[in-house]
Amino acid sequence: MDALTIHEAAETTGWSPRMLRYIERMGLVEPERSTGGYRLFGPGELQRLRTLRGLLDEQGLALGEVGFARRLQHDDVLRTAVEDWLEAEPARPAHVPVDDWLTWEQDKHERLVAEAARRADTTATTNLTETL
């Protein structure tokens, strides 16, 4: 028994069992499973859960936000799409040349999306299992 069950993990991390399942669903922690399907939290998961609490408190974050940051990190298409949009920020008083590069950026974005669609959800699963 080198791994804790959900109630034991709850006690040592301060999260409720309910929240441990929720956090898992967010993709923020992925405990092993016993043959019968019980979650088994190892030292890595426990540490992660404790520091997660600190992260949320210190940075004033919500679980969903950390989950989203994780998605941003793992999903290349998503990250690129968001970054592209964010990077097109100022460029206000000067009008003329901006239009050109805007449409260029836009094309770039459409190319990315098309590529994403081409290698559909197969890629999503591949990416994840790969990185995990």
Add this chain to the structure above:
Amino acid sequence: MDALTIHEAAETTGWSPRMLRYIERMGLVEPERSTGGYRLFGPGELQRLRTLRGLLDEQGLALGEVGFARRLQHDDVLRTAVEDWLEAEPARPAHVPVDDWLTWEQDKHERLVAEAARRADTTATTNLTETL
């Protein structure tokens, strides 16, 4: 008049005036102001607002999430804290339960897309290929 007022901007972007103010408060767009305080949307803002709609629909994002991504980009302390936590992923033999999260996200995306389709009339104006 080389910049549009909020109602004019609303018409050409498909967002409601209400939402344009909301989006500004999220920090996603910063229109100039007239001396009297009126918002003035230039070509850059208008383009940004149109592509924003596409970004949300195509990536299944919420406004708050894009706003958070922007915070992540601008706030070094925040970004570092989150990245540090995420990078400490416990080395784990890849396992199934990610699927749960994936299908959940997928469902969310489908819900969002469905909703987008429902208000298709407003969305029609948002066509990406349109320029100013």
Add this chain to the structure above:
DNA sequence: GTAACCTTGACACGACCGTGGTAAGGTTAC
């Protein structure tokens, strides 16, 4: 083999999000 624990799924509920509306008052254009 049974008590204690685990699983998923559902209902519940306050808080916040996205969105619309309205009110009270200032700005712009002609």
Add this chain to the structure above:
DNA sequence: GTAACCTTACCACGGTCGTGTCAAGGTTAC
């Protein structure tokens, strides 16, 4: 100078988030 538009601020309302609890059933340990 007035009509039409803008500003901020507040109320409203369905939907989602974070969280608890309970139910029906499977697993584990002794």
